[in-house]
Amino acid sequence: MSRFFSAVLVALAMLAATAGTALAGSLPARLTLTAPAAAALGETVSVRAQLVDGQGGPLRSARITFVAPMSFLNGGGDVALTEGITDKEGYAAGSFVVRVVGTLALRAVFRGDELYAAAEASAQQLAIEGEGGHSFYAEHAGVRIPGLNEPPSFGQVLLMEPQGSLLAQMLALWPAMSGWPIAGALVVIWSLYGSVVLLLFKIAGVKRSEARPSEVAP
């Protein structure tokens, strides 16, 4: 008898599991994505998506990932730029800094859960403006002397909104400025080297007619 009940319980469990699997993610979900049409290189872009069910009711606590296809070297694929969790109205928001010029085909992705099926939404392509079609990092590469071959600049720090106290802002500039004290030290050292070389020229220029040391030595 007990074997019979055990078999029934196992069968019921298998049925429940099968039914659960079949039911999970079957409910339709709909996603909409809101994103700006254009941005400048280095700008922080904010994106927002809303997840609703088949009747238009908002779905809360769902993870939405904002992705865009990118390639690097010989590989490529969707890169997750940011993600957010939907609030009680079904909205999830995120932000990211654009680091390449050109266009970005943004998509919002909901991967589905035990009740709702996966959903995706795309927005119009995000156009990112920048000079020369280079990547964000190349923008500041190269040995450039402010005032000599480029206007005074502190690199990418200027692309951000100043935040915090004056001290905090100055500290934030440090990574960009840290080379300059070294450049200053180099100028001092090489000047001293130059003075030594001048002394060498003076040694070579001492007139032969000067008294022999053996003649002046006590």
Place this chain on the structure above:
Amino acid sequence: MEAVTGAGGHAIPATRPHAADGVHAAPGVTPAWRARLEERGLAPLARTGRRYWLWIGFLLAVIAWALHAYQAQLENGLIVTGLRDRISWGVYIASFVFFIGISHAGTLLSAILRVTRARWQMSVTRMAEFITVVALMVGALFPFIDMGRVDRILNLVQYGRWQSPLLWDIFAITTYLVGSTLYLYLPLIPDFALARDRLGPTAPAWRRATYRLAALGWRGTPAQRRLLDRAMTVMMCVIIPVAVSVHTVVSWIFSMTLRVAFNTTVFGPYFVAGAIFSGIAAIIVLMAVLRKLCHLEEFITTTQFVNLGYLMAAFTLIMGYANLNEYITHGYKMEGAFPFHFAQLMTGPFAALFWFYIVGGLVVPGFIILNPRTRTIAGITAAAVLVLVTMWLERYLIVVAGLRVPLMAYEPASYAPSWVEVSILAGALALFALLITLFAKIFPVISIWEVAEHRGPELGPETSAMHEPLRRPAIAEGSTT
């Protein structure tokens, strides 16, 4: 004094007049002693034996093999090395740090000893300065070898960033190389003049012309001495901070990289201390070799070995303290990936190298030097060799073990140098030895005028350098060399 004639060489006529005749001399300097000093100091410039050419041939053969290995790397890329994406620095960068380290031997140590007026060092400053220039020349090659695509060197200039420690390093090493070369050259001027005046007409014309040009018309006049004294004072003061900054910047390449094992503020002083430590060892080894080969036993005595040995022993304590400080701080907290790093160093794949470094590099040399029985020239030289080997291993551990710590949840990578890397390292060591050999053939290996004027002969065991009265090693006005 007898004229010196070597096999295949030319004579050094002792009677030939020189501006140095009738100089101000250090206490105890007699004409005979000074004549022996000049003879011994200039002899390598005049003599060239068969063994010399055999040695040169051997070194050139090793370098040729290394060039063959480098050609294989250029043709096939860095895939022929053991370097991969996760451990992208290996033997090359460890050797770079090692050579830049021993370059501290010379200029820094020589400048410090000059500034502190340590008279005993006069016999070894020239060798120390050789090491600096040669080690910098060899060490600076390694980053380019490590680049793989050597044709991209110009990118460093074209796309270099002031914010990058790599660019700082290029400037620092260039500045140090130029400064060290100047610092090597300045005290050579009176010795060039000596060689110009002493080497006979049988010397090759190019050699006489070189010495005449390099001597800058030196006649030891008071004005020339004043100018040389001023130039050396400037360089002494400049070169110490430059030398310290070079190895600090080298350490920043590591400590400013986002790697767990490099994440420490002690790297700056630790690298500088390690550089001086290995630098002293390099001087001792070179001193032992040149003393033997150039028959300089009278001028390089136990005093120099013992004093440098004491200095090296002091640095074993400093290095031990730095290691203790580093490992006990991180070991107490064991944050993040440090348990992994400590395990791989102390009980894992690097344990043998790590403990060999700790015991063989920091403990044994100290005992050898502090034990009166082993405090001999042979014992101190053996300790120095041990220090050199273990300090190379220490750099290898910093680089390879540091990069082996996973940044994410992946299996730790493995690294073993390939035949290409080992061959190129052997070639670099051969190039180092070749340049030292050539330098010793062109320049007097001891600073003859400084030894004669500021050091003099050792008068007895009681006049060890530790008890000598301090005397300013400036160039006495009115004296000549």
